[in-house]
Amino acid sequence: xxxxxxxxxxxxxxxxxxxxxxxxxxxxxxxxxxCKSGMRxxxxxxxxxxxxxxxxxxxxxxxxxxxxxxxx
Ligand SMILES: [Zn+2]
Numbered sequence: 001x002x003x004x005x006x007x008x009x010x011x012x013x014x015x016x017x018x019x020x021x022x023x024x025x026x027x028x029x030x031x032x033x034x035c036k037s038g039m040r041x042x043x044x045x046x047x048x049x050x051x052x053x054x055x056x057x058x059x060x061x062x063x064x065x066x067x068x069x070x071x072x
Contacts (some may be wrong), residue, residue: 004017023049
């Protein structure tokens with residue numbers, strides 16, 4: 001089973017599902033799960049977020065390529 005590392009309030013938790021957004025730790029950007037930039041990143045540099053707010057709180061900015069949308 002695949003395990004995703006999810007950022008939640010400053011901690012990394014592991015989950016079998018990836019949440020809504022994928023981030024790249026080296027670039028501090030986040031985007032859609034299908035973002036090509038994200039998928040090119042090394043596995044150890046990938047991080048996932050359950051919500052838009054989590055990504056912002058972690059200091060990440062939206063990817064300009066895939067333009068993730070905030071989902072309320
Ligand atoms: Zn992107």
